[in-house]
Amino acid sequence: MAHVNENYLNLQGSYLFATIAHKVADYKKAHPDADIISLGIGDVTLPLAPAIIEAMHKAVDEMGQKETFRGYGPEQGYDFLRQAIIKGDYEPLGITIADDEVFVSDGAKSDVGNIQELFSEDNIIAITDPVYPVYLDSNVMGGRTGKAVDGIFEKVVYLPCSAENNFSPAFPKEHVDIVYLCCPNNPTGTVLSRKRLSEWIQYCKDNDAILMFDSAYESFISSQDTVHSIYELPDARQVAIEFRSFSKTAGFTGVRCAYTVVPKEVSAKTKDGKRQPLNPLWNRRQCTKFNGVPYITQRAAEAVYTPEGRKQTRENIAYYKENARIIREGLESIGLTVYGGVDAPYIWLQTPKGKTSWDMFDILLEQANIVSTPGSGFGPCGEGYLRLTSFGSRENTIRAVERIKKLSF
Amino acid sequence: MAHVNENYLNLQGSYLFATIAHKVADYKKAHPDADIISLGIGDVTLPLAPAIIEAMHKAVDEMGQKETFRGYGPEQGYDFLRQAIIKGDYEPLGITIADDEVFVSDGAKSDVGNIQELFSEDNIIAITDPVYPVYLDSNVMGGRTGKAVDGIFEKVVYLPCSAENNFSPAFPKEHVDIVYLCCPNNPTGTVLSRKRLSEWIQYCKDNDAILMFDSAYESFISSQDTVHSIYELPDARQVAIEFRSFSKTAGFTGVRCAYTVVPKEVSAKTKDGKRQPLNPLWNRRQCTKFNGVPYITQRAAEAVYTPEGRKQTRENIAYYKENARIIREGLESIGLTVYGGVDAPYIWLQTPKGKTSWDMFDILLEQANIVSTPGSGFGPCGEGYLRLTSFGSRENTIRAVERIKKLSF
Numbered sequence: 001m002a003h004v005n006e007n008y009l010n011l012q013g014s015y016l017f018a019t020i021a022h023k024v025a026d027y028k029k030a031h032p033d034a035d036i037i038s039l040g041i042g043d044v045t046l047p048l049a050p051a052i053i054e055a056m057h058k059a060v061d062e063m064g065q066k067e068t069f070r071g072y073g074p075e076q077g078y079d080f081l082r083q084a085i086i087k088g089d090y091e092p093l094g095i096t097i098a099d100d101e102v103f104v105s106d107g108a109k110s111d112v113g114n115i116q117e118l119f120s121e122d123n124i125i126a127i128t129d130p131v132y133p134v135y136l137d138s139n140v141m142g143g144r145t146g147k148a149v150d151g152i153f154e155k156v157v158y159l160p161c162s163a164e165n166n167f168s169p170a171f172p173k174e175h176v177d178i179v180y181l182c183c184p185n186n187p188t189g190t191v192l193s194r195k196r197l198s199e200w201i202q203y204c205k206d207n208d209a210i211l212m213f214d215s216a217y218e219s220f221i222s223s224q225d226t227v228h229s230i231y232e233l234p235d236a237r238q239v240a241i242e243f244r245s246f247s248k249t250a251g252f253t254g255v256r257c258a259y260t261v262v263p264k265e266v267s268a269k270t271k272d273g274k275r276q277p278l279n280p281l282w283n284r285r286q287c288t289k290f291n292g293v294p295y296i297t298q299r300a301a302e303a304v305y306t307p308e309g310r311k312q313t314r315e316n317i318a319y320y321k322e323n324a325r326i327i328r329e330g331l332e333s334i335g336l337t338v339y340g341g342v343d344a345p346y347i348w349l350q351t352p353k354g355k356t357s358w359d360m361f362d363i364l365l366e367q368a369n370i371v372s373t374p375g376s377g378f379g380p381c382g383e384g385y386l387r388l389t390s391f392g393s394r395e396n397t398i399r400a401v402e403r404i405k406k407l408s409f
Numbered sequence: 410m411a412h413v414n415e416n417y418l419n420l421q422g423s424y425l426f427a428t429i430a431h432k433v434a435d436y437k438k439a440h441p442d443a444d445i446i447s448l449g450i451g452d453v454t455l456p457l458a459p460a461i462i463e464a465m466h467k468a469v470d471e472m473g474q475k476e477t478f479r480g481y482g483p484e485q486g487y488d489f490l491r492q493a494i495i496k497g498d499y500e501p502l503g504i505t506i507a508d509d510e511v512f513v514s515d516g517a518k519s520d521v522g523n524i525q526e527l528f529s530e531d532n533i534i535a536i537t538d539p540v541y542p543v544y545l546d547s548n549v550m551g552g553r554t555g556k557a558v559d560g561i562f563e564k565v566v567y568l569p570c571s572a573e574n575n576f577s578p579a580f581p582k583e584h585v586d587i588v589y590l591c592c593p594n595n596p597t598g599t600v601l602s603r604k605r606l607s608e609w610i611q612y613c614k615d616n617d618a619i620l621m622f623d624s625a626y627e628s629f630i631s632s633q634d635t636v637h638s639i640y641e642l643p644d645a646r647q648v649a650i651e652f653r654s655f656s657k658t659a660g661f662t663g664v665r666c667a668y669t670v671v672p673k674e675v676s677a678k679t680k681d682g683k684r685q686p687l688n689p690l691w692n693r694r695q696c697t698k699f700n701g702v703p704y705i706t707q708r709a710a711e712a713v714y715t716p717e718g719r720k721q722t723r724e725n726i727a728y729y730k731e732n733a734r735i736i737r738e739g740l741e742s743i744g745l746t747v748y749g750g751v752d753a754p755y756i757w758l759q760t761p762k763g764k765t766s767w768d769m770f771d772i773l774l775e776q777a778n779i780v781s782t783p784g785s786g787f788g789p790c791g792e793g794y795l796r797l798t799s800f801g802s803r804e805n806t807i808r809a810v811e812r813i814k815k816l817s818f
Contacts, residue, residue: 001617001678002586002618003529003532003679004679005526006680008527043480047474047475047478048472048478053472053473057466060462063664069454069455069457070663071660072452072662110699110700113697118413118417119413120415123412133697134697137697138697177410178411251478253481254472254704256700256702256703268412269411270413276413281413284417285417289518289522289547290518291515291662292665295663296664297703
């Protein structure tokens, strides 16, 4: 008699985006002429850069010719891409990463979701609140969280992040084994300082904990006082696994390419106290349950590192960042308090006068025909915030901000 | 203190292809002029069909234009592809599959590796011997196998397949919860009859077991007495999950696209005896740890179902199948006993006069300069067999067979 993994039954339903869609649909039905603008988009909207398109056409042609056709590739990614990543993303920062520490994948979501497999069920995980839900849900499925009571899992350590602590969480009071940090952060759009990240590394060393460092929004960083890679900081190689993605860097959300760095020094313990490096375990995981990223996709990712690719993708990022500035400064100009939006495509708006996230969502929808994302959907500490994104068109972004400016709160 | 998943430490090293590579390299070093032909290739070699190349170019262009750019797609695959699969692969067989029973993925390897997550650790799995190693290894990682003694896992039920039982395994004597069957089979190249597959479905119904039906080589089937889909058979929807791939159907080993069908009727039990359908669990798994297949790849897969795509990909399969016929009949003409090769790209050669798999491998390498794959590498019951593949060029296939014909055993 086959039995299910009952941990799956502990998963909480995710109704955030479904509820938003319903509310918007209802509003449209009641106001068919409403000119609705979405500042809730969590996906890139600009097309792929020409250098990338060119590389993909070339790779497609190669796949159509016997002499240049490629079948199965290395599960870890082709050497040409691993080299481009090391030379493009790490060497300029003075960081040495070996080829076999880079694992090319179909998405940071896959990797941050799958990495927990390397750990036993009794590890205690710490996540920030609010949080990108994959860290939590993948550990619920893996049996590390226990059951949820009122949406709070009994074995999970939550690290509250709000304006009160400048979105820089305190160290957990309880012992934890695995810490997930996302910097620049989704959903708050804020970053952690170099000093604080160094302290987190020290914390992980002191507690023999692993730091899962999700750096998917790295390309949006402007601030000097944060890191482009966790390995800029001393001793990070001993405790940190870094997740990077081409999704936001190069608009690859529909192309699917990312990579994860697992330094050879990072290890966890066996029950009899031996240290087991995680790099060979992740390699074995990928070789057993993954068959590599499409050749064409890897050539597309490689093109991101060419001079033209760099220039073109950075122009796209600059476009989104300018949208973020317009939103941020527009809202500040009418006395609203906003966070983020400098090093990330996300603006985290503090709702005025004690309004709930959903109150504010309704006001923007009904009074300005603007769709946003209630912060409470990302965790209890997101209550009282609203996430706005900079992925819309310039025109709509400007129009949306003008509409909000006319409201009184 | 982070602890590793010690189940990973129970994995057995896989030295088969590394050992082959070493032996071939050593031989080349000693005989630099040797004209070595590989009949060991487990990967397609013909380029992608023109209809697929055309579809990919078109999709690449769409990704380069703002109006047609696509970001995140549905985790389960675009409707256009799910519809093409249903219309192309199931309706002609008289099988009704709903859209939301089809899950498009980046590979059957990923899916057969990940599906075990849906089940609790105490399920007993049955695999054939010899076997495609992912079924086993993914369950080792998931903690369902116990430890290995002399390469045999204590909690796994092995189903021997050899000439003695016509490669059709007997039902397990012990109770099992999950059965993996690959038909057409890798590595033996043989198929199970409709009658026997019906009996397996009945077995699974009687034992409340799940049938994992890997049909990656379906497009090679010529025989009438097997199935193109397990759902051709009554009641299969109650117990079977089917894995299909474009890798061999359309030469997509480097393109990466597959799909898995999870009928809504298939369920497993919770500890308190309730039935839990697996379809929503797999959907949740994919939505949490996967972000969908690239848009371009899905358009490529869709093109496989166009009249031109069908014609062109079937020509490629016919090419490989003709190679298989040449190998099979050539070896039979000198009195060797071979299996498979009719409904699969694999020929399973019984080694003559009690030679071991590696003995025979050495003979072919040294006396005919031909690379093969020792059957013992796929499991103990593969001992005394050799796997030959039809993925080489026609010319090399003919030359290889002529060389073997000159040997005396």
